[in-house]
Amino acid sequence: MPITASDIENLIRESFPQARIRVDGDDGQHFAAEVVDESFRGMNRVQQQRAVYAALKGRMDGAQGELHALALTTKAPD
Amino acid sequence: MTALDQIRETVTGNDVVLYMKGTKTMPQCGFSSRIAGVLNYIGVDFVDVNVLADADIRQGIKDFSDWPTIPQLYVKGEFVGGCDIVTEMTLSGELDALFDAKGIAYSKDAADKIREANG
Numbered sequence: 001m002p003i004t005a006s007d008i009e010n011l012i013r014e015s016f017p018q019a020r021i022r023v024d025g026d027d028g029q030h031f032a033a034e035v036v037d038e039s040f041r042g043m044n045r046v047q048q049q050r051a052v053y054a055a056l057k058g059r060m061d062g063a064q065g066e067l068h069a070l071a072l073t074t075k076a077p078d
Numbered sequence: 079m080t081a082l083d084q085i086r087e088t089v090t091g092n093d094v095v096l097y098m099k100g101t102k103t104m105p106q107c108g109f110s111s112r113i114a115g116v117l118n119y120i121g122v123d124f125v126d127v128n129v130l131a132d133a134d135i136r137q138g139i140k141d142f143s144d145w146p147t148i149p150q151l152y153v154k155g156e157f158v159g160g161c162d163i164v165t166e167m168t169l170s171g172e173l174d175a176l177f178d179a180k181g182i183a184y185s186k187d188a189a190d191k192i193r194e195a196n197g
Contacts, residue, residue: 046159049160049163060146073162
């Protein structure tokens with residue numbers, strides 16, 4: 001079954017319960033997610049996005065990955 | 079030579095390397111195309127590695143950087159980021175600062191033009 005925007009949001013939410021999360025996209029393949037979380041403070045963007053990818057538990061990976069394209073924006077709250 | 083050794087040699091032996099789907103003249107994915115387009119536009123001399131041409135490199139680069147997606151940009155052996163990070167850095171001027179700090183030649187005017195067009 002193709003992954004949905006709310007599946008992605010739920011996966012991210014498990015790792016970042018307090019985050020402000022927005023996931024757009026409904027073609028089952030291309031999504032854009034914005035994650036704003038206090039835990040990102042002091043991390044560079046690579047570290048922040050690595051943490052989000054980790055939350056997605058391999059779904060971004062390889063030919064078997066369900067998620068072909070996820071545009072990611074990450075930051076700490078202003 | 080293993081894929082990881084090969085990657086290490088490529089990223090340390092070249093100032094700017096982009097692991098991408100397709101080539102700099104014929105990208106085969108929108109995300110790869112975007113970074114290659116920025117680098118071409120601002121006149122950065124970079125090495126492109128087409129991961130679609132080698133399954134071991136395609137997997138190896140993900141293991142090397144602990145980063146699950148392609149494209150991946152490397153400057154002087156250091157992983158800079160994927161498409162979203164490089165886009166943000168281009169628009170914020172951080173990419174210019176990185177190239178300045180690392181002594182990479184590029185056109186500041188062209189980078190300014192990208193920012194004007196996307197401001």
